[in-house]
Amino acid sequence: MKMTKTVSADAATSENKRSANASEPTQFDQYFMNLAMEEARRAAAIGEVPVGAVIVRFSAGAEPAVVSTSHNQRESLHDPTAHAEILALRAAGEKLGNWQLIDCDLYVTLEPCPMCAGALINARIRRIIFGCRDPKAGAVGSLYNLPADERFNHRPRILEGVQAQDASRLLKDFFTARRKNRRGD
């Protein structure tokens, strides 16, 4: 008889395999997207555009483990590259001592931009799971679909629309509040 931990690790692996090509998010996908949403709320709380990201490692025989979490900090760091995904990638690389994140998935509340999609391809991220689309800057289906370009030697798999409404509402509320503040209402 298997130990509980092994059983749940097996469950993690099978969930994981199933999710690879499925269009339906697994319970893991929902759980980790929730963490990304928490990060997005942290961004909103400090006046940053609310986007959050989480990198999760799916090692064989182990339970999925959060490697890094981050949120957009472009304003705080005065850095145009300080998007949630980039900060999460840097932290994950440092933590794992490896720039190649081949057994890692990235959860992000908003469709990645060209810079982030490029960085995720470079990092050999296994899967990109995102919430809502970004019609103005998205590079995972909206303006471009970089991860689907067969000319790249690595193509992360994509799952979109996980908690898309929550992610979208958070962004809309943020921009509405910011416009009001600027008008001095």
Ligand SMILES: [Zn+2]
């Ligand atoms: Zn970006």
